[in-house]
Amino acid sequence: MQKKYERIVAWVQEEIRNGTLNRGDKLPSENDLMEHFGVSRQTVRRAMEELTENGVVEARRGSGTYVAANTRRYAGKEIRIAVMLTYVDTYIFPSIIKGIESVLSREGCTLQIAMTDNAVEKERMLLKEFIRTQSVDGVIAETVKSALPNPNLELYRELENERIPVLFVNSYYKELDIPHISMDDRMAGYLAAKHLAECGHTRIGGVFKADDGQGHLRYAGYTDALMEQEIKIRGDQVIWIDSEELKAMEEESAKFLKRLKRCTACVCYNDETAYRLVSIFRKAGHRVPDDLSVVGIDNSGLAKFCPVPLTSLENPVEELGHAAAEQIIGKILKNEKMETQEFVPKLVVRSSVQVIHEI
Numbered sequence: 581m582q583k584k585y586e587r588i589v590a591w592v593q594e595e596i597r598n599g600t601l602n603r604g605d606k607l608p609s610e611n612d613l614m615e616h617f618g619v620s621r622q623t624v625r626r627a628m629e630e631l632t633e634n635g636v637v638e639a640r641r642g643s644g645t646y647v648a649a650n651t652r653r654y655a656g657k658e659i660r661i662a663v664m665l666t667y668v669d670t671y672i673f674p675s676i677i678k679g680i681e682s683v684l685s686r687e688g689c690t691l692q693i694a695m696t697d698n699a700v701e702k703e704r705m706l707l708k709e710f711i712r713t714q715s716v717d718g719v720i721a722e723t724v725k726s727a728l729p730n731p732n733l734e735l736y737r738e739l740e741n742e743r744i745p746v747l748f749v750n751s752y753y754k755e756l757d758i759p760h761i762s763m764d765d766r767m768a769g770y771l772a773a774k775h776l777a778e779c780g781h782t783r784i785g786g787v788f789k790a791d792d793g794q795g796h797l798r799y800a801g802y803t804d805a806l807m808e809q810e811i812k813i814r815g816d817q818v819i820w821i822d823s824e825e826l827k828a829m830e831e832e833s834a835k836f837l838k839r840l841k842r843c844t845a846c847v848c849y850n851d852e853t854a855y856r857l858v859s860i861f862r863k864a865g866h867r868v869p870d871d872l873s874v875v876g877i878d879n880s881g882l883a884k885f886c887p888v889p890l891t892s893l894e895n896p897v898e899e900l901g902h903a904a905a906e907q908i909i910g911k912i913l914k915n916e917k918m919e920t921q922e923f924v925p926k927l928v929v930r931s932s933v934q935v936i937h938e939i
Contacts, residue, residue: 584619588627591617592636596647603714604743607637607645635913636927648743648915659689659912661917662716664706665750666698666724671852672880672897676749680720687909691715696724698823702734707735711742718744718761718908723751725823726793730755745911747918749904751794751898761904764922765794768893769801769847771927772875775891776845777809779871780936785817785843787836787853789826798877802847817843821853829856836860844873844936851876852884855888858932863886869934879928889930896923 582590595601608616613624628645631637640650663680665675677693684691696703703724710716719739724730733755739746740758752760776784789795799818806813819839821829826849829836836857840846848854854876858868868874868888876883879894898905903921910916 583629584617584623585630586775588613588617588619588624589630592627592631596636601647603647605647606643607647609644632915635915638915655791659717659909660689660692660715661689661908662692662706662710662719664694664696664703664719664721666696666722668695670694671882672750672878672895675897676722676901679898679903680905681904683905683909687913689909696722698724700724700730704732704735707732707739710744711735711738714742714744716744719789720749720904720908721744721746722749723753723793725791726751727789728752728791731785738870745908745918747904747908747911749900751792754793757918758889759907759918760901761907761921762794762923763893763895763900763925766795766801766804768877768925769897770805771801771893772847772877773802773805773926774809775806775927776847776873776875776933777811777871779845779933781845782811783817783843783845784811785814785819785840785846786848787819787821787846787857788849789822789853790820791822792849792895795820798847798849814882820889821849826856829853830860833860837864837866840872844871845933846872846874848874848876851878851880851886851890851892854892854932855882855886858886858888858890869932872935875933877925883928883930886932888932890932891930892928893925894928895925899923 610621610624614621635648637645638647657707660682665673668677681691694706710719730753733753736746736756746758748758748760750762788799803813817839848857854874858874861868861872866872876890876892879892883890883892907918911918
């Protein structure tokens, strides 16, 4: 025999299923439910506890009880998570998607992949579409040129106001109070420079991305390590590039050869930067690592298959994707709090660094 509180639970779920109640709608008051079902206040509260525990509703202090953000699950439909990355089919991004997909498929959720091409305009278009259509239950996003002012920050805030949770992966906008799942980028820069110093290098240059918050953090770690080792930080041996310049490094090879000519080693923003730098120096007749030692960051396929296999800091990207998906599903289904999580990178030693002993 159905208990009294279970009648209220079943009624709320049916109202969601038939579309009478939707995400964010306020439920009738306790008094209204007591009168409608002819039950006590205690019975109504027991029903609300059951619905809250199952993530169907959420109480807002001083306001009432509302249908939670995960109405699709209780309408017999799959939860849809949008994953918005700068790129999806190259470098580390397939592994991020693999980690996310492994969790979402287990939970029976739908994965919607979107690509921004690292362009603010495309990011804006996608965010506006998510808000207009209300077609997704959560967004896992990688930021676009996060070191630069971004006109789309209000759209992220609007998504959250619509009770569509947002979680950043691999990078983040420091202006937004939104959790992120990433590698500890400052630590990556620190460990790269520290390794070179421990191998005897004292003239250590760097190539970092200027339009990317990760580039600034990795540079900060690089300077941390040099100061710790009492190695002079020379601004003329640090090269700042933007996303477009990274892709065209070979066209500006003279600049890299000139700025790094007095260096015996270089910390690179990522493996792609390191791969291109190795190519520039080899084509100019220089030997890697004999003339220039190079450390990358990410431990991607490029590090393994570089003509001189790269020493690199491992970015656990599949694990990042897995953790991001676990957190956003926990938020949608159980209203669990999402929290920033930064993974400590691990040094993977290959052939691109020479051990020297300078006097």
